[in-house]
Amino acid sequence: MSAPRKAVIPAAGLGTRFLPATKAIPKEMLPIVDVPTIQYVVEEVVQSGLTDVVFVTGRGKSAIIDHFDVSPEIERFLEEKGKPDLLRMVREVSRMAHVVSVRQKRPLGLGHAVLVARRYVGNEPFAVLLGDVVIDAPVPCTRQLLQVYATHGPVIALLAVPPEKTHLYGVIAGKQIAKGLYHVDTLVEKPAPGTAPTNLSVLGRYVLPPEIFDILEHTPPGKGGEIQLTDALQTLAQRTSLYGLETEGRLYDAGDRVGFIEATVAFALKRPELAAELRLVLRRLLDG
Numbered sequence: 001m002s003a004p005r006k007a008v009i010p011a012a013g014l015g016t017r018f019l020p021a022t023k024a025i026p027k028e029m030l031p032i033v034d035v036p037t038i039q040y041v042v043e044e045v046v047q048s049g050l051t052d053v054v055f056v057t058g059r060g061k062s063a064i065i066d067h068f069d070v071s072p073e074i075e076r077f078l079e080e081k082g083k084p085d086l087l088r089m090v091r092e093v094s095r096m097a098h099v100v101s102v103r104q105k106r107p108l109g110l111g112h113a114v115l116v117a118r119r120y121v122g123n124e125p126f127a128v129l130l131g132d133v134v135i136d137a138p139v140p141c142t143r144q145l146l147q148v149y150a151t152h153g154p155v156i157a158l159l160a161v162p163p164e165k166t167h168l169y170g171v172i173a174g175k176q177i178a179k180g181l182y183h184v185d186t187l188v189e190k191p192a193p194g195t196a197p198t199n200l201s202v203l204g205r206y207v208l209p210p211e212i213f214d215i216l217e218h219t220p221p222g223k224g225g226e227i228q229l230t231d232a233l234q235t236l237a238q239r240t241s242l243y244g245l246e247t248e249g250r251l252y253d254a255g256d257r258v259g260f261i262e263a264t265v266a267f268a269l270k271r272p273e274l275a276a277e278l279r280l281v282l283r284r285l286l287d288g
Contacts, residue, residue, distance in 0.1 A: 004125040004146065004207060005052055007045040010113035011038065011131035012058035012104040017257060026061045027255065028131045032263050033271065037254045038064055039093065040134045046097055048142035050127060054120045055101045056113045065101045070094045109226025115216040123210045125149065128229075130204035130255075134263055137249025141205050144247045148181065149207040154236060155243040157205035158182070159251060166196035170230040172244050173197035180246035184237050189223050189230040200244065202230065203251055212236055 015027025022030075028038035045053055055064055071090060078087040104116050114128055127142050135141040141157055148155040161169060170189045174182040186197060206229075215232045222228040236242050252266065253259035265282070268274045 002124055003150065004127055005050060006054060006121055006124070007050045007052070007127040007129055007142070008054045008056060008114055008117040008121065009038070009041060009045075009129050009131045010056045010104075010110060011061060011064055012056055012107065012113055013132075013255075014058075014107075015255075017255065018260075024060075026057075026063055028061075029063050029067065030254075030260065032134065032252075032254065032260070033268050033274070035267075036067060037134060037260075037263075038131050039067070039096075041129050041131055042068070042096055042099075044135065044140045044142055045127070045129065047140045048127070048146060050142070051098060053097045053099045054117045055099065055131075056104050056116050057101050058104055058107070061101075065099065068094060068096060068099045107226075109221070109224070109228055111216050111219055111227035111229040111232050114229055115213060115227070118213045121210065121213075125154075125207065125209050128206040128208060132253070132255030133204035134252045134254050135203075135205070135247070135249045136252070136266070137247065139248065141247045141249055142207070145205055145207045145245060148243055148245050152181075152243050153241050154209050154212075155207050155245055156184070156233065157203045157247045158200045158244040159203040160199050160246065161201045163196070163199050164193070166199055166201065167191060167193045169201035169203075170228075171196045171198060172200050172202065174244060182244040182246075184233075184242040184244045187230045187234045187237065189228050200246070202233075202244075203247070205247070206233075208236075209240075211240075215239075 011028045015022035018027050029036045074090055100120055102116055104113050145155050145157055167190055170187055171191055172184050173186040174184040176182050215235045219227055219232045222231045252263035254263050268278050
């Protein structure tokens with residue numbers, strides 16, 4: 001079993017929850033403090049030992065690719081102004097990973113977005129990370145999955161959610177085989193309230209074999225008329241073994257307005273130069 005080298009990051013969504021901000025700016029470029037959301041995701045990729053990133057984008061998303069490209073004008077300006085720390089930061093972003101982009105021309109679902117990356121992934125295993133899910137963990141979430149992949153095979157990240165919220169997520173059922181590790185039998189995309197088999201949701205991180213592409217090719221549209229990755233994973237689970245891991249770390253749904261605000265506050269509080277003053281501001285706001 002070869003080790004994955006590449007990560008696919010779907011980032012083609014319109015970000016309508018964040019309008020009017022996303023009318024001209026990709027939602028993935030909205031900053032959590034002063035770092036674009038998508039950069040946290042790419043940092044996870046790199047810290048997990050992967051070297052190549054395939055962005056699946058749509059119209060109006062060129063800023064994502066530009067962010068990870070070199071910026072001679074900014075670098076020259078910072079050099080002339082004698083700002084070596086900022087210059088080093090800018091250069092580190094452009095050297096972070098080998099990045100390519102492919103366009104999803106029609107919004108046909110997450111499964112279709114992954115399928116669009118096939119030409120660039122080739123016949124090898126790969127990771128999938130959703131571009132608006134940020135996970136803060138001592139061991140990067142994707143690295144946790146790669147460790148399971150090396151010993152067991154295809155694996156998806158799981159998160160226990162309140163039962164009343166299971167209708168918002170893809171949910172699995174299966175047999176627990178070790179602490180936090182499950183053999184997945186069934187996946188259901190956004191089950192109707194009260195019908196979910198468990199409260200274990202799929203949280204937006206996957207390590208998959210190349211066989212998933214052939215499955216996606218033959219997966220009919222599901223919920224919402226879209227090609228659902230969850231449906232393809234169900235087929236994969238039937239054909240071979242699929243595992244689910246309750247990963248360690250704090251998840252922030254940066255595609256949700258409250259989740260985005262939570263992530264911004266949480267990451268700001270981790271910054272020594274911001275934390276003390278921000279705590280005072282938060283107390284003042286909460287005290288009314």
